[in-house]
Amino acid sequence: MPGSPRRIRIAVLYGGRSTEHAISCVSAGSVLRALDRQRYDVVAVGITPDGRWVLGSDDPSALAVRDDVLPAVDAAARPVALPGDPTAGGLIALDPAASGQGLDTVDLGDVDVVFPLLHGPFGEDGTVQGLLEMAAVPYVGSGVFASAAAMDKQHMKTLLTAAGLDVGPYVVLRAGQTLMAGERERLGLPVFVKPARGGSSIGISRVDAWDDLATALKAARAADPKVLVEAAVVGREIECGVLESLDGREPEASLPAEVTVTSSAGFYDFEAKYLSDAVRFDIPANLSEEVTAAVREIAVRAFDALDCAGLARVDVFVRPDGSIVVNEVNTMPGFTPTSMFPQMWGATGLEYPRLVDRLVALAIRRGTGLR
Numbered sequence: 001m002p003g004s005p006r007r008i009r010i011a012v013l014y015g016g017r018s019t020e021h022a023i024s025c026v027s028a029g030s031v032l033r034a035l036d037r038q039r040y041d042v043v044a045v046g047i048t049p050d051g052r053w054v055l056g057s058d059d060p061s062a063l064a065v066r067d068d069v070l071p072a073v074d075a076a077a078r079p080v081a082l083p084g085d086p087t088a089g090g091l092i093a094l095d096p097a098a099s100g101q102g103l104d105t106v107d108l109g110d111v112d113v114v115f116p117l118l119h120g121p122f123g124e125d126g127t128v129q130g131l132l133e134m135a136a137v138p139y140v141g142s143g144v145f146a147s148a149a150a151m152d153k154q155h156m157k158t159l160l161t162a163a164g165l166d167v168g169p170y171v172v173l174r175a176g177q178t179l180m181a182g183e184r185e186r187l188g189l190p191v192f193v194k195p196a197r198g199g200s201s202i203g204i205s206r207v208d209a210w211d212d213l214a215t216a217l218k219a220a221r222a223a224d225p226k227v228l229v230e231a232a233v234v235g236r237e238i239e240c241g242v243l244e245s246l247d248g249r250e251p252e253a254s255l256p257a258e259v260t261v262t263s264s265a266g267f268y269d270f271e272a273k274y275l276s277d278a279v280r281f282d283i284p285a286n287l288s289e290e291v292t293a294a295v296r297e298i299a300v301r302a303f304d305a306l307d308c309a310g311l312a313r314v315d316v317f318v319r320p321d322g323s324i325v326v327n328e329v330n331t332m333p334g335f336t337p338t339s340m341f342p343q344m345w346g347a348t349g350l351e352y353p354r355l356v357d358r359l360v361a362l363a364i365r366r367g368t369g370l371r
């Protein structure tokens with residue numbers, strides 16, 4: 001189209017090697033649906049559960065949950081790679097050579113920006129961010145440090161505590177370690193046992209009797225040899241979206257939302273997150289003006305404490321006395337149509353397609369390298 005501005009070439013990266021593969025696919029499906037094709041030239045790139053990169057279909061309906069079946073990246077699709085070499089020309093396809101021997105490489109062209117819609121290890125943890133820095137391709141969201149720091153609940157708590165935020169009592173257990181008697185006393189029952197670098201509540205249990213601790217540690221260690229044992233916080237579960245501002249001002253916080261779980265597990269476990277109706281979302285949360293303001297302020301402080309960029313979802317507990325404990329910071333929150341992050345921004349006046357536009361604009365403005 002003569003005269004029209006060149007479309008921004010965006011690669012949506014999804015799937016991946018983590019247990020949150022399917023969730024990432026569903027998130028990608030809704031982002032693909034929201035991207036305005038007049039403005040964006042979209043390339044979908046899937047990462048299989050064993051780490052192979054393939055060209056995905058950019059048909060969003062292929063990436064939805066159908067009849068309770070979770071989507072996955074199709075391993076038989078055309079292999080692609082993004083070399084960590086800025087002079088290599090961006091995305092390349094790896095096709096069987098005409099000679100029948102080995103692979104031919106086909107240049108698929110530059111990419112202006114990547115939306116790494118990956119959750120969990122090998123995606124949300126700084127690894128993909130490192131590759132994109134190497135390749136000098138701008139990307140949506142936090143850089144290497146913040147991504148890695150937020151993924152590891154031990155180091156996340158250290159940084160949040162250093163910034164003066166309350167994270168509640170906890171103990172870190174390395175492989176082979178268990179709680180000492182004094183630690184049990186300090187934490188008290190119940191406790192939550194969780195993988196240090198997990199997500200989607202996979203491997204998390206609530207322990208109401210010390211006799212059940214060993215089983216809970218085993219379940220958490222199936223995901224990660226390093227485990228956190230936390231005192232159970234009594235309070236309301238509140239989430240808050242944070243977005244970097246486009247004009248260099250303070251990051252902005254969305255209206256907070258509340259999650260109330262009514263299932264027998266009694267907490268926001270995998271089942272409650274993705275498969276059951278035993279959960280209620282109040283968007284925005286029914287909190288006093290004062291508590292709402294405090295949650296938003298703490299969310300921005302947590303974002304800054306970890307040196308986040310672009311976006312984050314900060315999850316907190318509000319105790320009955322109004323005090324706030326930060327539970328975690330997610331640097332690539334879920335983006336499914338029912339995910340909290342886009343819904344909280346919707347309630348704050350920023351609709352899904354505008355939210356995606358803003359994230360892409362922030363990524364391009366930031367570029368790569370030190371900032």
Ligand SMILES: Nc1ncnc2c1ncn2[C@@H]1O[C@H](COP(=O)(O)OP(=O)(O)O)[C@@H](O)[C@H]1O
Binds near residue numbers: 198232234268269315
């Ligand atoms: N210390 C805690 N006190 C009370 N509930 C908790 C605690 N830690 C986790 N939970 C419950 O478990 C859920 C998942 O824990 P979280 O740390 O957010 O892990 P993930 O990174 O997998 O989402 C929380 O949403 C909450 O319902």
Ligand SMILES: [Mg+2]
Binds near residue numbers: 201
């Ligand atoms: Mg969580």
